[in-house]
Amino acid sequence: MKKRIVLAVITTLLLSIMAACSSDKEASSKSSDESSKGETITFGVTPWTSTVPPTKIAGLILEDMGYKVKETKADAGGVYMGLSRGDLDVFMDSWLPMHKVYLDKFGDKLDDTAVSYPKAATGWVVPTYMKDINSVSDLKGKEDEFNNKFYGIEEGASATEESNDMIKDYGLDMKQVNSSEGGMIAQASRKIAQKKPVVFFGWRPHSMFNKFDLKVLKNDKGYFESSSVHVITNSKLKDRAPDAYKFLSNWSISIDDVEEMIVQIEEKGKDPEKVAREWINNHQDKVDKMMGK
Incomplete structure (x- = not known):
């Protein structure tokens, strides 16, 4: 009888400890995610029209998630250098294999995070x-x-x-x-x-x-292969802002949508942020999926 009582007490204690550990772990994870809110996520922006729509959309979604967002303009080489140094966090318009030279150069300082769209001519x-x-x-x-x-x-x-x-x-x-x-x-x-x-x-x-x-123009010497456009982040973002990284790792958008937004911005003179917000409002299911909801 005493053995049963002792065993029951021990079992209860073990379960209590396990529950407490689980609760602490969950609280710690939640605390880590919450503490990253308010962080500034800095986007590298090249002087290409294709960079603007995805950057604006991702930036607005991150702001909705509680982050501050900053944009820094630079040429492609400057963007990759900034990512490798940690001065920049995200580049939404990496063309591979064309930009593979930068990924090879900076190695594990960069993170090939997601594919925006494949087969860009x-x-x-x-x-x-x-x-x-x-x-x-x-x-x-x-x-x-x-x-x-x-x-x-x-x-x-x-x-x-x-x-x-x-x-x-x-x-x-x-x-x-x-x-x-x-x-x-x-x-x-x-x-x-x-x-x-x-x-x-x-x-x-x-x-x-x-x-x-x-x-x-066609060429038979292998130049300008069909590209896929990727999201590249600096390798520290995953730990510094895990939920932001998770969202970016789920990122995807159609090339037709990007091209249509470029036309609205460049040809029709619409404000880039308004165009991006319209896309978000019209594609909420896709946004929710990227956010893991």
């Missing part, structure tokens, strides 16, 4: 009225029709380096003219308005494909 583009130009090799011998110029984005971008490599590999008598995305599009727009030959760098999602009738 990228490469050299021409207007569809150029019927006889369908591949990069078709440019050979016709460079003078383009004034021996290929229009690209800013110096230092991986796409700029790849375009220079492609010019050499195909033996093209062309020089890459670099400027901002806006400057490149303005130059192409002037040529297209006059139905003149022009070749420049293009990618989706981008309003250029809504504004102009364009085709991406």
